[in-house]
Amino acid sequence: MRLSARPGALNGVRHLEEIKQMSDVDSQVKRPLSPHLSIYKPVPTMVVSILHRITGAALYFGVLLFAWWLIAAASGEAYFNYVNAIMGSFIGRLVLFGFTWALVQHMLGGIKHLFWDLGYGFDKKFSIRIALLTLIGSVAITGMIWLVAYAIR
Amino acid sequence: MRTPLSKVRGLGSAKDGTGHFWHQRLTSLANIPLVVFFVWQLVSLNGETYSAVIDRMSSPLVSAVMLLVVISGIYHMKLGMQVIIEDYIHGETSKLFLLICNTFFSIAVGVICAIAILKLCFVG
Structure with a gap:
């Protein structure tokens, strides 16, 4: 002015x-406001990017489950059995299944980010294909982990 | 590895240079084999009895790698949550408060896990 x-x-x-x-x-x-998240059509790379942050935040609090389990094991048999029963319940297994998926999704997304950091994989079609692959891969690997866990029981 | 000029000029708005970025990547790289080990351990301990779990967790190799999982994993998640806080919380006071909470939470969870792993290793 x-x-x-x-x-x-x-x-x-x-x-x-x-x-x-x-x-x-x-x-x-x-x-006028600059364009914000809600007006974009969700594309795979964007969905995976958002999921990376959400799964990261979920794992941040999910690690408390592991800490709880470790403390239970270190506290003695009675408390360990108590915690093991909670984690082995339907709700417990559901939460652990979600934790597994978040871990795998965050890891696959993270590996993609490492390649991006090195300067590889920015091609439009390729990056979209990789983003879809992390989604399919995370579901498949999580399913495999749980199948193995049940199979060896 | 920093020249005097980069020391005064290259630190950026966060005042810690590229340290945060680099440590996030370094721990992410370490986390790949560590998490595979972590998942493998938990899958094979699924539904096992207390004595079987104690037996496994008191093995020096397993507890050593579990300790690495905790150190690398928790440092990585502390760095990640810091970015989330810095991205979304704009008030100086609430941002500082949450960053302090993040540090305290991460160190507390890390120490709790470490103590439990060491106890299982040395005492069983």
């Missing part, structure tokens, strides 16, 4: 009033 170039702008009182009016006008005008 070229306030000082306008006649009378150096008059202190008027100057302040003008600024106040302008700032009122500013707050009333609907200014």
Whole structure:
């Protein structure tokens, strides 16, 4: 704003009033916002990127489960059996299944990021294919881990 | 590995240079084999009795690698959560508060896991 170039702008009182009016006008005008997440069509690379952050945050709190299990094992048989029973319940297994998937998805997404850090894999079609592959891969690997876990029991 | 000029100029707005970025990548690389080991251990211990779990966890090799899983994993998740906080929390006070919580939480969980692993290793 070229306030000082306008006649009378150096008059202190008027100057302040003008600024106040302008700032009122500013707050009333609907200014255009830059495009935000909600207006984009979800593409695989974007979905995997968002999932990477969500799974990361979930694992951050999910690690408490592992800490709890370790403490239980270190505390003695009675408490270990108690915690083991909770984790072996239907809800417990469901949470652990989700934890496994989050871990695998975050790892596959992370490996993709390591290749991006090295400068590989930025081609449009290739990066979309890799993003889809991490999604399919995470579900397949999680399923395999649980199949093996049940098979060796 | 830093020149004096980069020391005063290259630290960026977070004031810690490229250290955060590099440590995030370093731990992510370490986490790949460590997590495979971690998942393999837990899968094979699935549904096992208390004595079988103690037996496995008191093996020096298993507890050593489990300790590495905890150190690398928890440092990695501390760095990751820091980025999430810095991205979404804009108030200076709440940001500082959450960053402190993040550090305390990570160190607390890490120490708890480490103590449990060491106890299982040395005492059983």
